[in-house]
Amino acid sequence: MSNDRKIHRARRLLASARRLAVLTGAGISAESGVATFRQPGGLWEAAPADQIATAEGFTADPPGVWQWYHERRREMAAARPNAAHVALADLERRVTGRGGELTLITQNVDGLHAKAGSRNILHVHGCLADVRCTHCEFRQRVGMEPIEDLPTCPRCQAVLRPDVVWFGEPLPADAWRSAVQACEACDMFLTIGTSAIVYPAAGLIELAIDADAKTVEINVAPTPVSGLVDIALQGPAGEILPKLLQ
Ligand code: OAD
Numbered sequence: 001m002s003n004d005r006k007i008h009r010a011r012r013l014l015a016s017a018r019r020l021a022v023l024t025g026a027g028i029s030a031e032s033g034v035a036t037f038r039q040p041g042g043l044w045e046a047a048p049a050d051q052i053a054t055a056e057g058f059t060a061d062p063p064g065v066w067q068w069y070h071e072r073r074r075e076m077a078a079a080r081p082n083a084a085h086v087a088l089a090d091l092e093r094r095v096t097g098r099g100g101e102l103t104l105i106t107q108n109v110d111g112l113h114a115k116a117g118s119r120n121i122l123h124v125h126g127c128l129a130d131v132r133c134t135h136c137e138f139r140q141r142v143g144m145e146p147i148e149d150l151p152t153c154p155r156c157q158a159v160l161r162p163d164v165v166w167f168g169e170p171l172p173a174d175a176w177r178s179a180v181q182a183c184e185a186c187d188m189f190l191t192i193g194t195s196a197i198v199y200p201a202a203g204l205i206e207l208a209i210d211a212d213a214k215t216v217e218i219n220v221a222p223t224p225v226s227g228l229v230d231i232a233l234q235g236p237a238g239e240i241l242p243k244l245l246q
Contacts, residue, residue: 027193
């Protein structure tokens with residue numbers, strides 16, 4: 001089936017969906033200039049994930065890991081939502097306007113969905129605008145503006161870390177529970193700009209399939225779930241998503 005015909009089918013499904021769950025990954029922010037992880041030249045090619053995105057890596061070199069995140073924060077502070085983020089915020093307004101519900105589950109830590117106006121967002125991998133203490137319960141939203149090279153906790157003086165989920169760590173419990181509920185209860189599910197290989201987040205796609213939701217993928221390249229979803233749309237999210245709302 002041609003992409004145009006698939007877009008037409010997906011548009012009709014979207015127009016009648018009442019309970020939508022949407023999973024987004026780094027690809028949705030690519031057109032905003034935010035780097036992805038696993039594409040050629042991606043973040044995990046230049047810096048090994050086990051040194052940057054694990055508690056062990058951070059303990060071994062807090063200033064080095066912070067330096068990497070300062071660079072990410074700088075990139076994200078400059079980034080603006082693209083047409084895909086804007087389309088999802090628009091879709092949420094339409095769905096809620098007709099008495100439905102849209103839950104936006106994002107693996108992204110860039111805050112661009114909120115900047116675009118989405119409201120019902122679950123940040124299952126945390127937010128890079130937030131920091132937390134490595135020792136006590138202190139947590140703070142500091143935004144994306146530059147911060148001290150090695151920030152320390154105002155309560156206990158231990159080093160602060162980015163409040164994002166690293167490999168081997170549990171996902172934020174409330175956000176994860178709500179994400180699972182949304183995927184089990186949805187009648188339509190979109191997976192956008194994610195390689196669909198990082199669990200448990202990728203498992204949400206299988207949950208939605210098992211719940212008999214209509215499933216649509218938007219990605220520039222095939223992924224392990226492309227053959228499992230009802231409609232796999234190949235192309236940039238910033239081009240395809242606005243077409244689905246026309
Ligand atoms: P990846 O870098 O693994 O995958 C990005 C996906 O986006 C790929 O499948 C690309 O083909 C696709 N893509 C790129 N540009 C696109 C565009 N313009 N439109 C649509 N799709 C596009 O990123 P994630 O799947 O988000 O976790 O990675 C998942 C997690 O792994 C991240 O949250 C991060 C990472 O390690 C942690 O750090 C815990």
